[in-house]
Amino acid sequence: MPVIEHLTQRSPKVSVDELLGGFYPSPRFGEVSFDTYRPDPQQPSQAAAVTTLREFAGTVDEPSPSGLRKLFGARKAPSRAGIYLDGGFGVGKTHLLASLWHASSGKKSFGTFVEYTNLVGALTFRKTVEALSDYSLVCIDEFELDDPGDTVLMSRLMRELADAGVKLAATSNTLPGSLGDGRFAAEDFQREIQVLADQFDVARIDGEDYRHRGLPQAPDAMDDAALRDRIDSFAGGVLAEDDFSELVAHLADVHPSRYRQLLDGVDAVAWHGVETITEQSVALRFVVLADRLYDRDVPIMASGTTFDQLFTEEMMHGGYMKKYYRAVSRLTALARQGSEVAG
Template sequence: MPKIEQLSRRTPKVSVDELLAGLHPSPRFGEVSFASYRPDPAQPSQAAAVKALQHFAAAVDRPKPKGLKKLFGGAKPESRAGIYLDGGFGVGKTHLLASLWHAVDGPKAFGTFVEYTNLVGALSFRKTVEALSSYRLVCIDEFELDDPGDTVLMSRLMRELADAGVKLAATSNTLPGSLGDGRFAAVDFQREIQVLADQFDVIRVDGEDYRHRGLPAAPEPLSNHDLKRRLHDFDGKVVAADEFSDLVNHLEGVHPSRYRQFLDGVDAVAWHNVHTISEQAVALRFVVLADRLYDKDVPIIASGVPFDQLFTPEMMSGGYMKKYFRAVSRLTALAREGQAGEAAA
C-alpha cells in the first residue's frame, strides 16, 4: 500500500541556510556534464557553446592575480563577468548551465530566475546580496522579461554581485516551438539590462526542441474512481493526494521559496478534480509548483480537466504566456509518466 499524505496540510519551515543550500541543480540535472551533452552535428552553435562554457569555467576557477602580477598584468586577461545562453526552448541550455555549475569549484549557486526573486522576497534584497557576494558563480536558469518589476530587481542583484566579483551565467526562457516571433532574444536582454550588457558574452544555442520530437498526446484525465484505484500502483511509496481546490488555496500560505522543501519525500502526486485556474496570482504560484515537481521528476495522476485547460485562454495568450506554456508542457510530461508509465523528457 502507498503512504498517503496531503500537500494541503504541509507548512514547511525553512532557514536561510536551507534556502541557500537548495540552490543547486535539480535531480534531473544532478550528474550532467559537458561530456554528457550531445551537440547536434547539424547545429554547430551547440558545440561552440560547450567550448565557450568550458573556457568560462576555467576563468571562474582561475585564481585572481595578486601583488606584482595584479599590478603589472602578469595574469591572463579576466573574462567578462557573465555569460548568457540565448536559444529556443528545449535545446539543452539548462543541461549546459548545470554542466558549468558542476565544473566549477564552490561556493556557487544554481536556481531559476523565479527562485532568486523568491529568495529576495524571503530574505530581503540586501541580505540576498550579502549571502551571494562570497560565491564564485551564480547560475540563473530561465531568465524572464515578462515582469518589469522582477527584471529590474534581478538586474540590480546581478549588477551588485558582478561588482563583488561574482561570475554570472544565465539562460533565456523561450516559448515551446518558437524560434522567431515572441522569442526571448539577446537584444531584449541587452535593452532591459543595459548596465550589464557589456559585461556579458552572449552565446547562441540553435536547435530543435527535443521535448517536442514526436511525443505522444497527453493522457486523458482519470475518473475519480480510477484515480483511487491507480494509487495502488505506487505501493510502498509516498503519494500526496489532494483535492485540487484545497491545494490551490493552501499554496497562498506557503512562500514559493519553500516549494522545494514542500515536496520533500513525495514520490508522486494525485490531484482530484483539477479545474481551470482563473486568477493570475494563483496561476503564477502554481507555475512555480509545476517547476519544482518537474525538477524532482514527480509523476502525476489526476482527474478533472486536462492540463491544457489548466489556465484560461487569456492567460495562455497574455503577458505571462511563456510561464504557462512551460507549466503545461512540464505537467503533461509528468502526467504521461504517472498515468502512462512514460519517462518525463
C-alpha cells in the same frame, strides 16, 4: 497500497540557513555534465554552446590577473562577467547551466530566478549581496522579469555581484535586452534592463523541445474512477493525493520559496479534478510548483482536463506565454511518467 499524504496539509517552515543551503541543482540535474549533454546535430548552436560554456568554466576559478600578469601572458578574460543562455524551453539550457556548476570547484550557487528574489526577501538586499559576493559563481535558471520591482532589484544585484568579481551564468527564454517585454511598462525601466544586459555575453541555443522528440502525446484525460484505480495500483512509496482546486488555494498560503520543502519525501502526486486556471496570479504561482515538481522528477496522475488546457488561451498568448508553455511542457512530461508508473 501507497502511503497517502496531502500537500494541502503541509505548511513547511524554512530557515534562512536552509534557504541558503538549498542553492544547488535539483536531483534531476544532480550528476549531469557537458559530456552527458547530447547536442542535436541539426542545431549547430547547441554544440557551440557547450564549447562556449566549457571555456567559461575555465575562467570561473581563475583569479583575476594583476600586476605584470595583467599586462603579459594572462588568459584573456571574457568581456563581461556573465554568460547568458538564450533559447526556447526544452533545449537543455538547465542541463548546461548545471553542468557549468558541476565543472566549477569554488564556492558556488545554483537557483531559479524566483529563488533569488525570495532570498533577497528573506535576507534583505544588502545581506544577500554580502553572502553571494564570496562566491566564485552564481547560476540563475529561468531568468524572467515579472514586474518593475524585480527589474530594479535584479539589475542592482547583478551589477554589485559582477563588481565583486563573481562570475554569473543565466538561462532564459528571452534575450537580456528584451526582458520584461509584454509584462509591464518595460520602456520605463530600460536603464535597469540595460544594466542587466551589460553583465552578460549571450550564447543562443536553438532547437525543439526535447521532451517532445519522438515521445507520445499527452495521456488522455481520466475520470475520477480511473484515477482511483491508478492510485490503488501505485506502489512507489509516498503519494500526495489532493483535490486540484484545494491545492491551488493552498499554494496561496505557502511562499513559493518553500515549494521545494512542500514536496519533500513525495514520490508521486495525484490530483482530482484538474481544471483551467483563470487568474493570472494563481497561474504564475502554479508555474513555480510545476518547476519544482519537474526538478524533483515527480510523476503526476490526474483526472479532469489535460495540462494543455491548464491555462487560458489569453494566458498562452500573453506576456507570460513562455512561462506557461514551459509549465505545460514539463507537466505533460511528468504526466507521461505518471501513466507509466501506475499503468
